[in-house]
Amino acid sequence: MMNILVLGAGALGAYFGGRMLEAGVNVSFFVRDRRAAQLTKEGLTITSPEGNFECKDVTVYTSTDQVNDIDLVILAVKGYHLDQVIPQVHAIVRKTGAFVLPLLNGMEHLELLQTEVGEQKILGGFASIIATLNEQGHVVHSNNSSAIKFGALHNEQIQICEQLEKIHHLVKTSLLREENILKHMWKKYIFITALSGITSAMQLPAGFIASSEASFHVARNVIFEMNTLAKEVGIHLSEQEVEIMANRLRGFRPEATSSMHQDMRKGLPLEVEHLHGGALRLASKYNLNIPVIETLYGILKPYENGKPN
Structure with a gap:
């Protein structure tokens, strides 16, 4: 073994x-x-x-x-x-x-x-x-x-x-x-960028995504923006696959949340640079505009190294 x-x-x-x-x-x-x-x-x-x-x-x-x-x-x-x-x-x-x-x-x-x-x-x-x-x-x-x-x-x-x-x-x-592990990695990247971004920006558990249509709309748009990036690097997801990911955002138990939101609660550093920052660097490379991710990045960046003093 x-x-x-x-x-x-x-x-x-x-x-x-x-x-x-x-x-x-x-x-x-x-x-x-x-x-x-x-x-x-x-x-x-x-x-x-x-x-x-x-x-x-x-x-x-x-x-x-x-x-x-x-x-x-x-x-x-x-x-x-x-x-x-x-x-x-x-x-x-x-x-x-x-x-x-x-x-x-x-x-x-x-x-x-x-x-x-x-x-x-x-x-x-x-x-x-x-x-x-x-x-x-x-x-x-x-x-x-x-x-x-x-x-x-x-x-x-x-x-x-x-x-x-x-x-x-x-x-x-x-x-x-x-x-096709790269496709699966991209699906995880797309989903976690949406889930971690919205829960951390709301500073509320994932259950609030389903109960607030406006918050769900933001997270759903992150998935669409991330999908445009995936296409640029040759990862092609069907419309059904994208919709399934978006609808998964509504399926969490009220108290469940992302690891990024858990870290934010504890005052620990956040992976905002590796998720949202990475997406922005890739978007810049392909001259794409991803305004929802850019907004979440701006909101979360001050928490990157833990709770701001």
Whole structure:
């Protein structure tokens, strides 16, 4: 069985790494000193509708010198930490020959990682989950499902994708291999840009999208604007696919919300630059006007580094 290193143990990394640990997969975590101390003291605990899990003895690394025999690095950091961890990813890949599955939001990270680490080493993928860490650093998973979708972007990645696919039936989550992973990544990017933008701008949970026609209209327009960007880079979605995404915005439980809105509530940094900022940079490249996204970006930008003083 392959050896997996989860780089970053926030809610996302700890959840999916924990689910693989639970299934008997050889999983270790690469984290900063503070999180390492917390995991060593508290262990890894998941509270979830998919089943609770606790592991007191977690393998944790804080230096690339400690890392050996890794087949796959699951990169589970926020977009604003990417620049900081690229040297570590590069060192681990150079040392072990591992492939990298980034689970970051947006699309710009792909090209950056391919340039810095090697095109043949970077898989396509993303995660779907609503989860947060409590004060003890335990994962609180609040929706009824979770998934990682992944796929090869280079022929050399087919074997590692097949190995990861084999784990799917063992874990209490979904590990889904997709042939056209770029299209699936774009669908996630389109949807999360709308959901995170409107919930954070409203500073209200996702249930208010359905109860306010004006707010729903804003979020729906974000989906349409993002779809025009997708077309420019060769990702073609049907009208039905776009409408399904727009209507999904009405389907959340009243208290459910986006991870960006959760971060805003906690006064934490926001991924506005990697979602809305990335869309604006792409729009500029193709001379497109995306006024709704531009407006949300302007509203959210002051919160980029946490609650403004």
